[in-house]
Amino acid sequence: MTIQRPRYVSPLFDSARWDEFEFRKGDIVICTPAKCGTTWTQMICALLIFQTPKFDRPLSSYSPWLDMNLRTQQEVYDLLAAQSHRRFIKTHTPLDGLPIVPEATYVCVGRDPRDAIISLANHIENMNHDAFNTMLARVNGEAPEQGNREESVNEGNAEPPDTLEQRFWKWVYEDDAVTERVSTLKGTLHHYCLALNEQVRSNIFVMHYAAMKAGLEGEMRRLAAALQIDVPERTWPSLVDAAKFDNMRENAPRIAPDAELGVWKDSHRFFHSGKSGYWTDFFTQEAFARYKGRAEELAAPEVLRWAHQGSTPQIW
Numbered sequence: 490m491t492i493q494r495p496r497y498v499s500p501l502f503d504s505a506r507w508d509e510f511e512f513r514k515g516d517i518v519i520c521t522p523a524k525c526g527t528t529w530t531q532m533i534c535a536l537l538i539f540q541t542p543k544f545d546r547p548l549s550s551y552s553p554w555l556d557m558n559l560r561t562q563q564e565v566y567d568l569l570a571a572q573s574h575r576r577f578i579k580t581h582t583p584l585d586g587l588p589i590v591p592e593a594t595y596v597c598v599g600r601d602p603r604d605a606i607i608s609l610a611n612h613i614e615n616m617n618h619d620a621f622n623t624m625l626a627r628v629n630g631e632a633p634e635q636g637n638r639e640e641s642v643n644e645g646n647a648e649p650p651d652t653l654e655q656r657f658w659k660w661v662y663e664d665d666a667v668t669e670r671v672s673t674l675k676g677t678l679h680h681y682c683l684a685l686n687e688q689v690r691s692n693i694f695v696m697h698y699a700a701m702k703a704g705l706e707g708e709m710r711r712l713a714a715a716l717q718i719d720v721p722e723r724t725w726p727s728l729v730d731a732a733k734f735d736n737m738r739e740n741a742p743r744i745a746p747d748a749e750l751g752v753w754k755d756s757h758r759f760f761h762s763g764k765s766g767y768w769t770d771f772f773t774q775e776a777f778a779r780y781k782g783r784a785e786e787l788a789a790p791e792v793l794r795w796a797h798q799g800s801t802p803q804i805w
Contacts, residue, residue, distance in 0.1 A: 524609045589690075702765075
């Protein structure tokens with residue numbers, strides 16, 4: 490019997506690319522909303538699997554984003570099929586859009602949604618849009634669309650680009666179907682709801698960015714246990730050190746996603762700061778109440794408390 494799943498699709502990704510994927514026993518699916526610690530979790534998985542901070546290829550070559558349209562589906566399938574090590578695969582598709590198979594472990598990571606949108610704004614500004622458009626056009630068999638719309642929006646008599654605060658509130662109130670616009674507050678909380686509901690399964694493992702920041706080694710050890718990976722005690726210090734934010738930024742050309750494809754203006758800027766709370770610059774008491782009211786429309790109190798753990802100031 491064919492299981493019908495929601496299809497999450499945009500110009501950048503298509504969850505239907507999972508439909509024909511052949512899983513292996515031990516596969517790890519890193520399932521996170523955008524800008525919620527995806528690359529960090531990929532790096533941690535790589536460190537646990539290889540048990541060395543030295544890799545001979547860029548991180549994306551080990552852990553591709555399967556449903557992203559910068560490579561053809563067959564190119565990604567071939568890359569993964571050729572791997573003999575334990576595979577760890579990236580996706581931003583929520584759990585209801587993925588095949589959930591017993592032989593795989595699904596690592597779901599969350600972050601304060603307010604921090605995620607601030608990070609996403611920096612992410613968009615750092616994109617090399619011409620490179621993205623060229624690769625998307627190749628995969629889709631279309632002529633590439635030239636020009637960086639983010640940079641050219643203020644040319645001539647066009648309206649000036651949105652401020653960070655304006656982008657933030659657009660993201661908060663965006664109400665399109667999550668299958669079409671998953672990188673919104675609505676989509677992010679939907680992702681969290683599914684992960685928290687499904688963690689009763691033995692192969693669904695949930696982590697939070699705030700806990701990773703507060704106790705990196707403890708969270709790495711917890712993940713290793715969930716993945717049934719044994720790490721010698723003498724090896725832990727070098728692995729934990731390699732997973733620290735400053736070390737990842739220093740090695741950004743090999744760790745930032747698809748940096749080898751030229752998709753970033755500055756691969757180091759991909760690791761912008763890793764800090765939390767930049768939204769507090771424009772969060773008045775009225776803004777707190779406004780955001781809280783919208784979030785409460787979208788998710789249950791226990792989900793919101795989990796999503797905002799470690800936030801400054803705490804509002805749940």
